[in-house]
Amino acid sequence: MSVITSELAAVSEESTTTAIRRSLARRKRKQVILQTLGITAISIAFLMLFILIASLVSTGHTAFIQTHVTLNVFVDPEEVPLSRLPRGNFDDVLAASLAKSIPGVDVSDRATMRKIEDIFSNGAQFKLRDMVVENPDLIGQTVELSVPVSDPYDQLNKDQIDRNTPEQLRRLKDNQLGYFDALQAAGMISTPINTGLITNADSRFPELAGLKGAIIGSFWALLVCFVISFPLGIGAAIYLEEFAPKNRISDIIEVNINNLAAVPSVVFGLLALAVFIGWFGLPRSVPFVGGLTLALMTMPTIIIATRAALKAVPPSIREAALGIGASRQQVVFGHVLPLAMPGILTGTIIGLAQALGETAPLLLIGMNAFITSAPSTPFDSATALPTQIFIWADSPERGFVSRTSAAILVLMAFLISMNAIAIFMRKKLERKW
Amino acid sequence: MTTFAFAILLVISLLGYWLNRRTALAIRRDGARLHSLSGYHGLYSLLSILVPVFVLTIVWLIMQGSVVDSLIMNSLPEGVLDGLGEGQSQLILAEIKSLSRGQTFGTPEDWKIAAGSRLVSLQATSSMMLVAIVTLCALGLLILAKKRVTATFRARQGVEWIVSGLMVFCSVVAIFTTVGIVSSLAFETYKFLQMVPLTEFLFGLNWEPQIPIRADQVAAAGAFGWIPVIVGTLVITVVALFLAIPIGLFSAIYLNEFAPPLVRSTAKPILEVLAGVPTVVYGFFAILVVAPAIRSLGASLGIGVSPNTALAAGSVMGIMLVPFISSFADDALSAVPRSLRDGALALGATRAETVLNILFPAAIPGIVGGVLLAVSRAIGETMIVVMAAGLIANLTANPLESVTTVTVQIVTLLIGDTSFDNPKTLAAFALGMMLFIVTLIINIFALRFVRKYREAYD
Numbered sequence: 001m002s003v004i005t006s007e008l009a010a011v012s013e014e015s016t017t018t019a020i021r022r023s024l025a026r027r028k029r030k031q032v033i034l035q036t037l038g039i040t041a042i043s044i045a046f047l048m049l050f051i052l053i054a055s056l057v058s059t060g061h062t063a064f065i066q067t068h069v070t071l072n073v074f075v076d077p078e079e080v081p082l083s084r085l086p087r088g089n090f091d092d093v094l095a096a097s098l099a100k101s102i103p104g105v106d107v108s109d110r111a112t113m114r115k116i117e118d119i120f121s122n123g124a125q126f127k128l129r130d131m132v133v134e135n136p137d138l139i140g141q142t143v144e145l146s147v148p149v150s151d152p153y154d155q156l157n158k159d160q161i162d163r164n165t166p167e168q169l170r171r172l173k174d175n176q177l178g179y180f181d182a183l184q185a186a187g188m189i190s191t192p193i194n195t196g197l198i199t200n201a202d203s204r205f206p207e208l209a210g211l212k213g214a215i216i217g218s219f220w221a222l223l224v225c226f227v228i229s230f231p232l233g234i235g236a237a238i239y240l241e242e243f244a245p246k247n248r249i250s251d252i253i254e255v256n257i258n259n260l261a262a263v264p265s266v267v268f269g270l271l272a273l274a275v276f277i278g279w280f281g282l283p284r285s286v287p288f289v290g291g292l293t294l295a296l297m298t299m300p301t302i303i304i305a306t307r308a309a310l311k312a313v314p315p316s317i318r319e320a321a322l323g324i325g326a327s328r329q330q331v332v333f334g335h336v337l338p339l340a341m342p343g344i345l346t347g348t349i350i351g352l353a354q355a356l357g358e359t360a361p362l363l364l365i366g367m368n369a370f371i372t373s374a375p376s377t378p379f380d381s382a383t384a385l386p387t388q389i390f391i392w393a394d395s396p397e398r399g400f401v402s403r404t405s406a407a408i409l410v411l412m413a414f415l416i417s418m419n420a421i422a423i424f425m426r427k428k429l430e431r432k433w
Numbered sequence: 434m435t436t437f438a439f440a441i442l443l444v445i446s447l448l449g450y451w452l453n454r455r456t457a458l459a460i461r462r463d464g465a466r467l468h469s470l471s472g473y474h475g476l477y478s479l480l481s482i483l484v485p486v487f488v489l490t491i492v493w494l495i496m497q498g499s500v501v502d503s504l505i506m507n508s509l510p511e512g513v514l515d516g517l518g519e520g521q522s523q524l525i526l527a528e529i530k531s532l533s534r535g536q537t538f539g540t541p542e543d544w545k546i547a548a549g550s551r552l553v554s555l556q557a558t559s560s561m562m563l564v565a566i567v568t569l570c571a572l573g574l575l576i577l578a579k580k581r582v583t584a585t586f587r588a589r590q591g592v593e594w595i596v597s598g599l600m601v602f603c604s605v606v607a608i609f610t611t612v613g614i615v616s617s618l619a620f621e622t623y624k625f626l627q628m629v630p631l632t633e634f635l636f637g638l639n640w641e642p643q644i645p646i647r648a649d650q651v652a653a654a655g656a657f658g659w660i661p662v663i664v665g666t667l668v669i670t671v672v673a674l675f676l677a678i679p680i681g682l683f684s685a686i687y688l689n690e691f692a693p694p695l696v697r698s699t700a701k702p703i704l705e706v707l708a709g710v711p712t713v714v715y716g717f718f719a720i721l722v723v724a725p726a727i728r729s730l731g732a733s734l735g736i737g738v739s740p741n742t743a744l745a746a747g748s749v750m751g752i753m754l755v756p757f758i759s760s761f762a763d764d765a766l767s768a769v770p771r772s773l774r775d776g777a778l779a780l781g782a783t784r785a786e787t788v789l790n791i792l793f794p795a796a797i798p799g800i801v802g803g804v805l806l807a808v809s810r811a812i813g814e815t816m817i818v819v820m821a822a823g824l825i826a827n828l829t830a831n832p833l834e835s836v837t838t839v840t841v842q843i844v845t846l847l848i849g850d851t852s853f854d855n856p857k858t859l860a861a862f863a864l865g866m867m868l869f870i871v872t873l874i875i876n877i878f879a880l881r882f883v884r885k886y887r888e889a890y891d
Binding site for chain 2: 027028030031033034035037038039040041042044045046048049051052055056059231232233234235236238239240243244252253256257258259260262263264265266267268269270271273274275278279280281296299300303327329353356357358359360363364368386389390393394401404405408411412415419
């Protein structure tokens with residue numbers, strides 16, 4: 001008997017152990033699968049971020065340099081007579097000077113001369129005009145001038161146009177390639193850093209288009225947004241956190257603020273369009289209205305951040321101040337608020353960074369207009385950085401693709417530096433209790 | 434001129450602060466015991482000048498435009514506005530305004546030129562009056578505040594009363610915003626529903642808002658059924674969630690349970706970078722990279738893919754939502770009490786079993802709340818779809834075709850010049866109203882889910 005039982009026990013023990021071992025292997029496999037899935041998921045997310053940044057950098061970096069042609073312009077008094085300033089055939093003057101550097105060009109053939117004119121940007125003649133108007137003595141003299149080339153040649157110089165494509169499919173024909181090669185052989189082509197990207201306002205021509213108007217427009221809008229949302233947000237947060245009686249009205253306000261934070265941004269655009277523009281009659285496309293709209297969107301963020309910062313201040317501070325006879329407002333404004341300030345500022349900067357990237361409400365109030373000058377007050381028509389990106393992304397010219405990526409890189413640089421300031425402040429100033 | 438008015442106001446209020454503070458200090462020097470600190474006497478004067486006059490100025494500036502406009506329109510010679518509709522008289526007003534700015538188009542009639550110059554003089558008078566009124570009121574309040582400075586005057590209570598009022602006003606602004614959103618949407622939607630019946634809007638299967646603007650224009654008759662638009666929105670949302678939920682959840686599980694601390698502390702900020710990218714950038718990414726990639730992939734498989742497919746917009750939106758879902762899921766998993774996790778591990782469960790069988794079910798409410806918020810985000814997301822999705826309403830559930838969304842329609846209907854009297858413009862507000870309602874319902878559900886769940890373990 002006992003022998004049999006012990007044998008049975010040995011058998012079942014063995015089978016249990018193998019069963020457990022087998023199931024353990026299965027369970028461990030499951031763990032490995034889950035872990036692999038997790039790593040895959042996170043790698044996909046990182047890969048996407050990498051592709052996003054890589055594609056922006058690879059298309060955008062070319063816009064940070066601009067092909068220029070440097071030429072000695074003889075300001076012909078016959079084409080540009082002193083009496084007709086500021087009018088004059090400045091484009092003909094430029095084309096004639098350029099034609100001298102290209103061998104085998106028939107100067108009398110109008111069609112060829114028009115092709116030559118197309119080499120430099122449309123803005124070149126205005127640059128020359130401004131120089132001559134400023135200093136009329138230049139008429140009859142030869143001046144050295146460096147002007148941007150037009151978009152197709154810029155693309156050619158940046159190897160964006162494949163010389164091997166058949167001629168009829170190419171934007172530049174063989175003879176045009178010849179002109180450019182001749183200029184390059186003469187050492188007249190240079191590629192300086194494209195300062196125009198920051199110092200020019202918008203333009204129909206990619207080689208002249210810049211972000212000055214958009215950056216200043218965004219600056220005004222953010223300034224208005226900050227001036228309005230910062231005091232309103234802090235005031236509301238202090239009231240709700242420190243003074244409001246716990247009753248239905250405070251509850252409604254609180255639920256309301258949480259919901260406002262989740263309302264789609266385009267709805268704020270509709271509000272701005274109907275109320276600020278439709279009812280109050282404020283002008284369209286101006287950064288002031290944009291800033292007002294962004295302020296309404298940023299306020300909930302600031303309120304929520306401020307309340308969190310106020311909550312983090314320990315009650316002992318309040319009790320100590322109350323204990324030595326301070327009034328409740330003296331406690332808040334003298335002690336709690338200064339201690340919460342780093343947290344509030346961090347939240348505000350993050351809110352403003354969000355506002356800087358916001359596009360949809362600005363589209364609805366018309367900040368996507370084509371405006372070729374930078375705004376000097378918040379009441380001048382302007383674009384903002386994100387709407388400028390939207391406009392350029394919609395433009396058919398090939399050169400705007402790299403401009404758009406470059407504009408995005410500029411916007412991201414602003415966002416990253418704002419967030420970096422916020423993180424720095426959080427690390428340096430925030431107190432742990 | 435307006436800046437000048439504000440400057441005067443600021444100077445007078447600072448003067449008030451200085452005067453009252455000096456008077457209070459003088460009283461104390463004479464030996465009397467002040468009820469409030471001298472600074473509060475100054476602040477009392479400052480606030481009681483600044484607040485009312487500032488409000489007055491803002492009201493004046495808001496009213497000025499319409500008052501001047503109606504004065505101009507009433508002063509026009511008899512008969513010129515007879516038989517003209519509202520739109521045409523608005524045009525005349527706009528012409529007069531551009532004349533007053535010195536922009537002349539063609540040869541305007543003499544009475545328009547006269548009205549233009551009258552407009553200029555009225556605007557000048559209005560700003561002069563504003564400056565005068567601001568100065569007078571501020572000085573009056575300055576004198577009133579100055580008279581109140583006595584040793585027994587409770588200046589601190591006065592200041593605190595004003596400050597409380599200001600803070601209450603600040604918190605009510607949030608309510609005003611909501612009221613403003615609801616009332617402006619409701620008002621325009623009501624006008625829209627007078628032109629298009631509610632049943633057609635809610636149940637119509639066609640969306641063709643390109644109606645003729647002028648009588649002689651060739652255009653579609655116009656159809657305003659929102660079904661194809663909302664179906665398109667849902668198609669894109671579903672595509673986005675298909676991508677975002679698994680990636681978001683698995684990365685949250687990995688980061689929360691398996692990742693070494695170093696990986697976790699570097700991966701979380703990188704995910705936050707994805708969350709901070711503006712949506713216009715994602716939109717450009719969709720048209721620059723994703724849509725061409727999907728199209729060439731479709732071509733190599735022999736499937737016809739439309740140029741602005743719902744798949745491209747949806748998958749880019751999915752990338753946008755990944756950090757959102759993963760951070761919600763991470764919070765929810767971290768909030769599960771340690772005792773549950775320790776108990777499961779002590780019973781011999783592997784870490785995968787602990788996560789899947791114990792932590793995940795416990796965190797489900799928080800995760801669902803996060804997913805719901807992501808859905809409401811996806812429905813309300815604008816720039817990605819404006820740039821990457823189609824414009825034509827197309828009643829289909831096939832993600833390879835081009836569909837349009839609510840937000841795309843709102844933006845395309847309102848971009849450019851808009852007047853508030855044709856159904857095309859008003860339709861955008863009706864869509865906005867529906868968008869607001871749908872997202873509001875989802876948000877309320879989501880917030881309730883999250884809150885209920887938090888209460889369960891706190």
